[in-house]
Amino acid sequence: MLLRSGVALAIFSYILWGITPLFYRLLPDAQAMELLAQRLIWSIPFLFIIRLAIKNKSLWKQVWADKRSILLCLFSSSIMAISWTAFTYALTHGQVLAASLGYFINPLFSILLGVIFLRERLVFSEKMAVLFIFAGVMYQIFQYGELPALALVMGSAFAVYGLIRKFIRFDVITSLFIEALWLLPLAIGITWWLSANNMSAVMNGDWQTKILYMLAAPVTIIPLLFFTAAIKRTTLTVIGLAQYIEPTIQFLLAVFLFNELFDWVKGVSFSLIWIGLLFCILALIHKRYAKGHERQPYVTGRDNPPKI
Numbered sequence: 001m002l003l004r005s006g007v008a009l010a011i012f013s014y015i016l017w018g019i020t021p022l023f024y025r026l027l028p029d030a031q032a033m034e035l036l037a038q039r040l041i042w043s044i045p046f047l048f049i050i051r052l053a054i055k056n057k058s059l060w061k062q063v064w065a066d067k068r069s070i071l072l073c074l075f076s077s078s079i080m081a082i083s084w085t086a087f088t089y090a091l092t093h094g095q096v097l098a099a100s101l102g103y104f105i106n107p108l109f110s111i112l113l114g115v116i117f118l119r120e121r122l123v124f125s126e127k128m129a130v131l132f133i134f135a136g137v138m139y140q141i142f143q144y145g146e147l148p149a150l151a152l153v154m155g156s157a158f159a160v161y162g163l164i165r166k167f168i169r170f171d172v173i174t175s176l177f178i179e180a181l182w183l184l185p186l187a188i189g190i191t192w193w194l195s196a197n198n199m200s201a202v203m204n205g206d207w208q209t210k211i212l213y214m215l216a217a218p219v220t221i222i223p224l225l226f227f228t229a230a231i232k233r234t235t236l237t238v239i240g241l242a243q244y245i246e247p248t249i250q251f252l253l254a255v256f257l258f259n260e261l262f263d264w265v266k267g268v269s270f271s272l273i274w275i276g277l278l279f280c281i282l283a284l285i286h287k288r289y290a291k292g293h294e295r296q297p298y299v300t301g302r303d304n305p306p307k308i
Contacts, residue, residue: 005233006229006230006231006232006233006234006235006238007230007234007238007242009226009227009229009230009233009234010226010227010230010231010234010238010239010242011242011245012223012226013223013224013226013227013230014223014227014242014243014245014246014249015245015246015249016222016223016226017220017223017246018245018246018247018248018249018250018253019249019253020091020219020220021091021096021099021250021253021254021258022253023212023215023219024088024091024092025091025258026212027092027209027212027213028092028093029092029093030088030092030201030213031194031199031201032085032086032088032089032092033085033190033194034190034191034194034200034201034202034213035085035088035092035213035216036081036084036085036088036187036190037186037187037188037190037191037194038187038191038202038213038214038216038217039084039216039217039220040180040183040184040186040187040217041184041187041188041191041217042214042216042217042218043176043180043217043221044177044180044181044184046217046218046221047173047176047177047180047221048177050173050221050225051173051174051177054171054173056171057171057173057174058169058170058171058174063170063174063178066169066170068167069167069168069169069170069175070178072164072167072168073168073170073175073178073179073182074179074182075164076161076164076165076168076175076179077178077179077180077182077183078182078183079157079160079161079164080157080158080161080179081183081186082153082157083153083154083157083158083161086102086150086153086154086157087099087102087154088216089150090102090150090154094258094260095150095260096250096253096254096258096260097250097251097254097255097260097261097262097266098148098150098151098154099150099151099154099247099250099254100247100248100250100251100254101148101151101155101247101270101273102150102151102152102153102154102155102158102247103154103155103158103243103246103247103250104133104155104244104247104251104270104273104274104277105133105136105137105151105152105155105273106154106155106158106159107129107133107276107277107280108129108130108133108134108137108155108276109155109156109158109159109160110159110162110163111126111129111130111280112130112159113159113160113162113163114163117163118163118166123283123286123287125279125280125282125283125286126279126280126283128276128279129276129277129279129280129283130276131276132272132273132275132276132279133272133273133276133277134276135272135276136268136269136270136271136272136273136276137152137269137273139265139268139269139272140265140266140269143265143269144265172224172228173228176221176224201213235288240281240284241281241284244277244281251270
């Protein structure tokens with residue numbers, strides 16, 4: 001029963017993240033930097049309250065004693081700010097397909113970082129995954145003559161974030177809270193600069209706009225709560241398989257609801273990437289069952305705490 005509840009929680013969390021483009025459609029042409037600032041500012045009290053409610057958390061005494069993890073939170077928060085800014089820009093500027101592509105190609109960067117920094121050895125399925133995902137991206141670059149910049153930024157930045165998070169010894173909520181604190185001066189600076197130059201959508205907008213910007217924090221943190229509950233109740237294999245629900249939903253929304261351009265070039269490119277993802281899934285299942293059904297720890301790659 002516990003495993004089943006974990007599966008349901010994992011699926012539900014990724015469904016919630018998958019439908020976030022519906023929320024950001026309410027903020028067309030929003031300023032991504034102001035969204036980042038408001039999200040950080042309102043994340044702090046939200047995360048603080050959540051931290052008070054959870055039981056298994058890092059004690060503040062342990063937190064202050066671990067200067068290395070505190071410093072790593074600075075680096076991880078900076079990388080996540082880049083990833084999330086690109087993500088929200090895509091969602092608010094009619095490029096949901098780019099967001100979907102970014103999280104579909106994320107495993108490529110995660111695998112490469114594992115090889116380079118963690119000295120991981122690739123099994124055959126992972127080598128094939130890298131080959132097909134790389135081919136899918138290169139095909140799009142060759143045909144369009146330009147990089148899918150937003151997708152590459154999202155995919156690579158989130159992979160780097162996952163690598164850094166591997167070495168942070170705090171619980172998920174505590175580390176997210178510290179990450180938000182590190183970026184609070186930046187959020188305040190962005191808010192002040194936009195207000196001083198009469199460019200703030202929050203300050204100049206109506207109450208509906210103000211509320212929508214404020215809701216950017218809970219819209220992404222609430223799914224995280226379901227996700228953190230899921231990882232305690234299920235296996236890494238389930239989390240790894242469920243992670244593709246999010247970009248799949250975003251892809252379907254982009255093509256069938258938002259009517260974004262999906263031509264034959266993108267069709268070929270996505271098809272190659274999806275074949276690569278099938279090899280990723282095979283590799284994940286192989287590694288899971290090769291260890292004799294042993295319960296796995298929560299590790300890096302795309303299998304890390306998603307977006308704060």
